[in-house]
Structure formats: structure tokens, C-alpha cells
Amino acid sequence: MGDIDYRARLADLVEPGEQVLAVAKAEIAQGVLPPDPPQTEQEGLSGAVSGGGGACGALLNLLSPLLSFPAGDKIVDRVTHGVAGRGAAGSSASTLQYARRPVPPATTLDDTILAVTDQRLLVCASGPVKLWSSRADDERAAAGTRVVWSVPRAAVADVRVGWHRLNPKRLRLEFTDGSWLAFTVPIAEPGQPLREIASAFAAG
Incomplete structure (x- = not known):
């Protein structure tokens, strides 16, 4: 799978006049996550297990x-x-993690893309990606990117990158409702995109 550049596609997805400041491909960290949103917020969800x-x-x-x-x-x-997020059912962290959960039967892979604009935090899903991809495959994955969750910048209380156990590249998003959720990149990949996400919030 190639290193897909999602910035151009994100520029097409934001509102007119909205500026994309930072973009990072990341995954929700492994660990204990916030509970799912209430049943009324889950379209087509079957009964709770x-x-x-x-x-x-x-x-x-x-x-x-x-x-x-x-x-x-x-x-x-x-x-x-360990713990990868906390928050009540229906909190920002709860709805965010639910928005990126694969819908069964999950038969394809997609990337999770975080983006900070001058107005919002966006969480996006790419089009289907392949482990061994061509340039055309990567272009299709980028073209299929869509926004699956977003909040105004004012809903984000703090963003920081730091160590968690043996991983020095864990991004923690804290929201004004008291919930939080962590994102990581594979240990072999650089953490600079995550630091750029944090810096985009610190600068504005």
C-alpha cells in the first residue's frame, strides 16, 4: 500500500473558504474504548450484546x-x-469511535484520516485501499474519501502527542464534554503528521 496523499481530496470536501491546516493518517488506538452511543443514535444497529x-x-x-x-x-x-479513550455513551469520543467502526461484513480496508481546518476537526474514511497497490489504486482510494464525523474546533479542549507504554507517537484528543480518544500510527511510521495535528490546534 502506497503513501496516499489525501490533502487535495480534503480541500474538495471542506466548505468554501474553509482552510485545511493539517492532515494525518492514523488509527484509533488499541485498548479500552468509550461505550457505543445510545441505541437511538445507531441507524440499523441490532440489539446490544x-x-x-x-x-x-x-x-x-x-x-x-x-x-x-x-x-x-x-x-x-x-x-x-491500556485505556484508549473515555467518555459517556453519546459523548464526542463515543460517537467518533463508533463512526470509524467497520460495518459487518467488512470485506475491504480503508484508512482513517484526521484533518484540522481553521473551523473544524474532521475524521474521514478513505475509499478501499489495497495492501499492494498501484498508483491508480491509491488515486481511487483518495477520490473515495468522505467525512464521517466532525466537530467545531471549539469542541476540542486539548490535543497532544506523547508516550504511551512503548509507543512514543500517540495522539490524544480531549473534548470539552470531558471525553477523550487516542490515535496512533504504526511504530515504523513517522509521528510528524500527528504532531502537525496537535500544532494546528495549538496555533489557533
């Missing part, structure tokens, strides 16, 4: 990833990755 499993569920999840127990998932996530 009941919890259960506890310590036994966590052990089974470690032994066989194909067995899934919600409570066990959370224990494994907390132990192996």
Missing part, C-alpha cells in the same frame, strides 16, 4: 481469539493495551 465471561472470558479470549466475550475483551484490552 449482553456482557459476561469475566476472568474466564478473558482467559478464553487469550487462548482463542475466535471466542469472544465482551467482558473478557475489555479485560484483555486493558491488560495488553
